[in-house]
Amino acid sequence: MSRDHETPTEADTSHLMASQRITVDELAVHLSAIDLRLRQLARAAELPATPVELADTIDSLRGTASTVRELGERMTTLARIMDGDIPLRPHLPQGDPWGTAALGTDREDFGGPAVIPTQWQLLRLATEGQRDAESGRETTTYPKGMEGVPRSVLLSWESKAAAARRRRERDAAVTREVLLITCERCGAGSGEHCTTAKGWQADQAHVARQREAELRVDERLGYLGDNPVAVHA
Template sequence: MELTMRTDNHESAAETDTADLMAGKQITLDELATELSAIDLRLRQLARAAEVPDTPVELADVIESLRSSASTVRETGERMGFLSRIVAGDVPLALAFPGGDPWGVAARGTDRQDYGGPAIIPTVWQLVRLAQDGRLASAGGRETTTYPEAMTGIGIGWESKAAAARRRRERDAAVAVEVLRLPCEKCGAADGQQCKTAKGWPADKAHVSRQREAEAAVDERLGYLGDNPVAVPEAR
C-alpha cells in the first residue's frame, strides 16, 4: 500500500467534533493543559508498549519518535498550565514590554509599528515575557498588573488567527463549489462546467463576473463582508 501525506488544510468531520474536550462553549487553557497531559501520557505508553511488539520488527525509530512527540506535547501542556494561571490573575505581569510599549486595553489607540502592531491581544510568548518581567518588578517593589485587569472589556467578538484562517479556507472552498453551480455569461459555461477560453479550452480560473457572483452568494450565506467576517457566532 502506498503511503501518502495529507497536505490539505481542511478539517475532517472527526476534527470538528470537539464537544468532549470542554465543559463550556469554548475550551479553557486549564482544559487544554489537562488534555495535553493525557496525550503526553498516552504517547509514552505507546512508546513503552512498542518495545515488545507481537511481531519481530525493530521499532526503535518509532519509539524515539513517540517519545519526542510526547516531550513536545508535555512542554506545550505545561505552558498552557502556566497560561491558565496567568489568565486567572494569579501571576503578576509587567505593565509594558521592555521597550515601553503597553499591552491589552492600554494598547488601544497606540501606533506601534514593530512586532505586528499594538499588542491588544497578547501572544503566548508575550505573556510569558510579561510574567518574567512582572516577577522582577514585584521583587523590586515596582507596580505590576494582572491579566484580568489589563484585558478588561477585551475578548467579545474576537477569534484567533488560526480560526479566521480556517474559516477563510472554508469560505474559499465554498466559493469554488458555487462557481460551478452558476452559468457563466462570458463564455456560456453551464452548471458543472469550467469556464472556457475563446478557443473553447477549459480553464482552471473562472471568468471574473462568474467568480464575483459566486463570492457574493457565499459571502451573503456565511455573513462575510469582503475579506472580513461580519457575524462570528460564539466567537471569543
C-alpha cells in the same frame, strides 16, 4: 444514522470543553493526557505481539510526547497568568501598553495595538513581572490588565489560525459554488469550467461568474468583503 456511528472530524470539539470555548487550563490537561498516552504507547511498542523492531517508532513517540509535555506545561503557566496568580509587567518591552490600556492606540513598529496579547508576550511579561515584583517595582495581573476591554471585542476576536482556516474554507466553498453557476460570458453550465474564446478550458472563472459565487458564499457564511461579520462557535 445515529451520531454515535458517525466518523469523528476535526470540527468535533465539544467533548474537549465544558462550555462553548475551551479554556487554556483545559488545553493543558488534555495535552498532559496525550503526553501520557504517547509514552504508554511507546512502552507497549517495546514488545509487540508479532516480533518486529520498532525502535525508531518508539523514539518518535517519546520525542513527540516530550514536545506535547512542553506545550502542556506552557499552557499551565498561561492558565495561571490568566487567573492572576503571576505578576505581569504593565507594558511591553518597548513601552507599548497591552490589554485595556492599548485600546485606541497603535504600535508603529509592530502593527496594531496589543489589546489581546499573544502567548509569547504574556510569558515575557510574566518573566519581567516576577523580577519587577522582587525589586518592588509596579506590576499588574492579567485580570486587571484586561479589565475594561469591551465584551464585544473579546467575543469577536479569533486567532490567526482560525482566520486562516475560515479563509481557506471560504475559498474552497467559492470554488465549488462557481461550478453551480452558468457563466454569462462563455456559456459554461453547471459542473463545467469556463472556456476561452478558442474553446480552451480554464481553471479561472470569468469575473462575473466568480463575483456571483463569492457573493453567494459570503452571504451564507456571514462575510463582508474579506472580513467575517461574525465569529462562529
